[in-house]
Amino acid sequence: MADDRLIVALDVSTMDEVKAIVTSLGDAVSFYKVGMELFYAEGEKTIRYLQEQDKHVFLDLKLHDIPNTVAHGVSSLTYVGANLITIHGQGGPVMMKAAVQAARESAEKLGVERPKLLAITVLTSFDEEAWTATGGQLPISDQVIRLAKLAKECGMDGVVCSALEAKMIRQACGKDFLIVTPGIRPSFATTDDQKRIATPASALQDGASRLVIGRPITQAEEPREAVRLIIEEMESLSK
Numbered sequence: 069m070a071d072d073r074l075i076v077a078l079d080v081s082t083m084d085e086v087k088a089i090v091t092s093l094g095d096a097v098s099f100y101k102v103g104m105e106l107f108y109a110e111g112e113k114t115i116r117y118l119q120e121q122d123k124h125v126f127l128d129l130k131l132h133d134i135p136n137t138v139a140h141g142v143s144s145l146t147y148v149g150a151n152l153i154t155i156h157g158q159g160g161p162v163m164m165k166a167a168v169q170a171a172r173e174s175a176e177k178l179g180v181e182r183p184k185l186l187a188i189t190v191l192t193s194f195d196e197e198a199w200t201a202t203g204g205q206l207p208i209s210d211q212v213i214r215l216a217k218l219a220k221e222c223g224m225d226g227v228v229c230s231a232l233e234a235k236m237i238r239q240a241c242g243k244d245f246l247i248v249t250p251g252i253r254p255s256f257a258t259t260d261d262q263k264r265i266a267t268p269a270s271a272l273q274d275g276a277s278r279l280v281i282g283r284p285i286t287q288a289e290e291p292r293e294a295v296r297l298i299i300e301e302m303e304s305l306s307k
């Protein structure tokens with residue numbers, strides 16, 4: 069049966085590929101992430117399809133703009149009906165508060181459940197060198213914790229960060245704050261373009277609520293077997 073702490077990233081661009089992955093994983097996976105590659109190509113029907121298959125949906129479009137634009141973007145996404153959506157924490161407190169208010173108001177108006185809002189902190193593809201090159205002044209972990217606390221103060225439901233930062237965020241932001249960690253690499257997988265990585269078991273041990281995993285599953289020769297191995301790793305140390 070599925071472990072809903074695992075979110076599989078559908079980083080593909082056609083409905084045919086989506087259907088092939090979702091069909092082959094069957095009841096082993098209950099939560100999927102739709103990102104920009106898929107949503108820009110196929111739009112809302114990706115969400116509808118996953119809902120028809122009784123799957124939870126994380127719609128990861130990483131909104132980042134002025135508060136008014138992001139608030140209206142969030143209202144539109146509330147209508148789409150995803151369970152989780154992402155906005156950039158770097159958009160700042162006014163933007164995050166406007167997003168939270170927009171999600172609440174539009175969900176009330178539509179009579180639907182409000183999507184949970186996650187703040188992107190520092191992408192897991194950053195290492196210190198690349199981070200400094202963008203002008204980052206604080207070490208990455210300090211920047212992540214700063215954004216996590218700010219996101220919480222603004223009423224956001226949680227953050228996306230590396231599992232390497234999960235422990236300190238759990239301590240600082242409490243047990244109900246969602247900590248969603250990509251950059252997860254099970255023992256059998258390659259690193260790809262990820263820099264701040266962790267294994268499934270250590271991520272959960274350090275307090276991650278959910279793990280986002282893409283290529284180690286979707287590009288595996290046997291995706292269902294990859295999921296089985298990952299769930300085994302998740303359950304080996306996390307209980």
Ligand SMILES: O=C(O)c1cc(=O)[nH]c(=O)n1[C@@H]1O[C@H](COP(=O)(O)O)[C@@H](O)[C@H]1O
Nearest residue numbers: 077128190191192228250251280281282283
């Ligand atoms: O928001 C995300 O999901 C995200 C944030 C981040 O910091 N790092 C990151 O890798 N992601 C996403 O998580 C997924 C990771 O995919 P894999 O590297 O293939 O496991 C991709 O869909 C990324 O867009």
